C-alpha cells in the first residue's frame with residue numbers, strides 16, 4: 003500500500019512541466035523562474051560574498067500568496083486494528099504569508115480490516131526558506147468501519163453459513179472518527195513551484211487514548227500565484 007502511495011505521488015508530480023531536476027543545482031539563484039524573486043536578485047551576490055550567496059540560495063519569501071494542490075500518502079495505526087493503515091490525502095493549500103500555510107482536503111485510509119473516509123484541515127508555520135522545517139496542527143473528521151462482536155444475536159452476520167459461530171462479528175460503517183494532531187516536518191522546494199515534504203503527526207482520536215498513534219507521511223504540492 004505504502005509503495006503504491008509513493009508511485010501515485012511520483013506520477014502526480016511527473017507531468018511534463020514538472021519533470022525536472024531541482025532548480026539551482028549549479029547556481030545559488032534558485033528561483034529565477036519567479037518574477038518577484040528574479041527582480042530582487044537580478045544582480046546576484048558577488049562570488050566572494052558568501053552570506054549573500056547563502057541568502058539568495060535560501061530565500062523563499064516570494065511564496066507569499068501562492069496556492070495549489072497537494073497529494074499526501076502515509077501510514078498510521080489508528081483504530082482498533084494493529085495493522086497499519088495506508089492513507090491518501092488530496093487537497094488545496096495556500097500561503098497567506100511566506101511563513102504560514104492553510105490547507106483543506108479529503109482523506110481516505112484503509113487496511114485489510116478497516117477503512118476511513120473523511121475531510122481534514124490544518125495550518126503550518128515554517129521558515130520562509132527553500133529547505134523549511136515546519137510545525138503545525140490539523141484536524142480530521144469522518145466515518146470509519148467498525149467491527150462488533152455478534153455471536154449472540156441469532157443471525158449469520160458475516161454470511162459464512164454459520165449462525166453465531168465463535169468470534170462472529172458485525173461490520174458496519176457508522177463509526178464517527180475525529181482526530182486532532184500536532185505535527186512537525188520539513189519542506190523542500192524542488193523548484194519554485196513544486197514542494198516536497200515529509201512529516202510526522204501524533205493523532206489524538208475520539209477512539210480513546212489507547213488508539214492515539216503516530217502517522218508518518220510524504221507529500222507533494224504544486225503551487226502557483
Ligand SMILES: [Ca+2]
Nearest residue numbers: 158160162164
Ligand atoms: Ca457467521
Ligand SMILES: [Ca+2]
Nearest residue numbers: 152157159166
Ligand atoms: Ca450472529
